[in-house]
Amino acid sequence: MKAVIYYFVAPLIYLVSYLPFWWLYRLSDAMYFSLYHVLGYRRKVVGKNLENAFPEKSAADRKAIERKYYRYLCDLTVETIKSLSITPKALRKRLVFKNFEIFQKYYDEKRSIIIAMGHWGNWELGGARFAIEPVHKLYVIYHPLQNKYFDRLVIKMRCRLGNGLYPMAQAIRGMIRDKAELTATAFIADQTPSPSDAFWMDFMNQDTPVFTGTGKIANKMDYPVVYAGVRRVKRGYYEINLEDLVPNPTALNPFEIVELFTRRLEVDIREMPEIWLWSHRRWKHKRTQLQSPQ
Numbered sequence: 001m002k003a004v005i006y007y008f009v010a011p012l013i014y015l016v017s018y019l020p021f022w023w024l025y026r027l028s029d030a031m032y033f034s035l036y037h038v039l040g041y042r043r044k045v046v047g048k049n050l051e052n053a054f055p056e057k058s059a060a061d062r063k064a065i066e067r068k069y070y071r072y073l074c075d076l077t078v079e080t081i082k083s084l085s086i087t088p089k090a091l092r093k094r095l096v097f098k099n100f101e102i103f104q105k106y107y108d109e110k111r112s113i114i115i116a117m118g119h120w121g122n123w124e125l126g127g128a129r130f131a132i133e134p135v136h137k138l139y140v141i142y143h144p145l146q147n148k149y150f151d152r153l154v155i156k157m158r159c160r161l162g163n164g165l166y167p168m169a170q171a172i173r174g175m176i177r178d179k180a181e182l183t184a185t186a187f188i189a190d191q192t193p194s195p196s197d198a199f200w201m202d203f204m205n206q207d208t209p210v211f212t213g214t215g216k217i218a219n220k221m222d223y224p225v226v227y228a229g230v231r232r233v234k235r236g237y238y239e240i241n242l243e244d245l246v247p248n249p250t251a252l253n254p255f256e257i258v259e260l261f262t263r264r265l266e267v268d269i270r271e272m273p274e275i276w277l278w279s280h281r282r283w284k285h286k287r288t289q290l291q292s293p294q
Contacts, residue, residue: 003149007149010149010153013081013084013153014084014085016078016081016082017081017082017083017084017085017086018085019082021082021236024078024079024081024082025075025078025235025236027078028071028074028075028077028078029074031074031077031078032070032071032074035070035073035074036067036070041070041279042279043066045278045279045281046066046069046070046278046279047062047066049278049282049283050062050065050066050273050278052204052205052206052283053204053205053206053273054205054273055205065273065274066278068274069273069274069275069276069278069279071274072232072274072275073277073279075235075236076122076275079122079124079125079236080122080124080125080157082125083124083125083128083157083158084156084157084160086125086128088132088161091125091128091129091132092129092132094125094236094237094238095125095126095129095230095237095238095239095240096238096239096240097129097133097239097240097242098239098240098241098242099241099242099243100133100242102226102242102243102244103133103135103136103184103226103242104135106136106224106226107135107136107182110182111182111223111224112136112179112181112182112183112184112185112221112223113136113183113184113185113223113224113225113226114184114185114186114187114214114217114218114223114224114225114226115130115138115184115185115186115187115225115226115227115228116187116189116214116225116226116227116228116245116261117186117187117188117189117227117228117229117230118188118189118190118229118265118268118269118276119188119190119191119276119277119280120190120229120230120265120268120269120272120275120276120277121229121230121231121232121238121275122230122232122238123188123230124157124158125230125238126228126230126238126240127140127158127163127186128158128161128163129240130163130184131161131162131163132161132162135182135184136182136183136184137162137163137164137181137182137183137184138162138163138164138183138184138185138186139163139164139165139166139174139175139178139183139184139185139186140158140163140164140165140166140185140186140188141165141166141167141168141171141185141186141187141188142154142158142165142166142167142168143167143168144167144168166185171185171213171217172217175217175221176221179221184226185217185223186228187211187213187214189211189213189214189258189261189262190211190262190265190282191211192209192211192280192281192282192284192285193209193210193211193212194209195209195285195286195287195288197212198210198211198212198285199212199215199254199255199258199259200287201259201262203262203266204266204269206283207286207287208262208282208283209285209287210258210259210262211258212254212255212258214257214258214261215249215252215253215254215255215256215257215258215261216254218246218249218254218257219249219250219252219253219254219257222249222250223249224244224246224247224248224249225245225246225249225257225260225261226242226243226244226245227242227243227245227261227264227265228240228241228242229241229243229265229268231268231272231275232272232275243264245260245261245264246260
């Protein structure tokens, strides 16, 4: 059955990926009406997340953010499909680096790095954009899909321009294996970890378990951490803002590193909240008495 679904859906996905952007955004507009007004996809989750994150805002202001978020979620979906066929020329036109000299500096110093990102802006196009630069080879840590057919499709989408992937469970093994080459390993580090293996902190006005792998690996391997925020400038256009967040990772403990990243991500979310992934159940876990701050 999984194979049947794939061979029915995959040609449609490829067909959509070859549509021009203006057609994609017409499709996105139709998706928004269906997703938000008809299906009400996770509206309770999004509404509650926004209420907890922005208690100082009025209900009307939070509702405006909610609508903008669903419009962006639909844009993100069609743009991600577009990454199956987007050309390097189009990527250079639509995604511009700010402070690219940070990557260049570490490349010239022959130092591998970690890129810390959140689900803010279009992280998929951001990864594709990095692939066409003559610096480090990018490896993205990802969760393999249960459907092996769609998993292969995602791998093709993310690797077609030269990037590599590390399955989450094999990330540290892969990084050690590839230590001889200059790599940039991208951690989408705002996911929800197991609460028993998390660093707890206040994030967006809520007690939040934070993924610690970014800090532990950066500290262990002495890889500088570069923050990358993929800010939307206008529909279909982005600026990838780079910051040299942790140039000396062995001088900090892992929890200090992840706290620096999380605080920095929060600044971006508060400035442009509609492009963060609010429909994710980020706060589904609650801290027990046995789980104290690190």
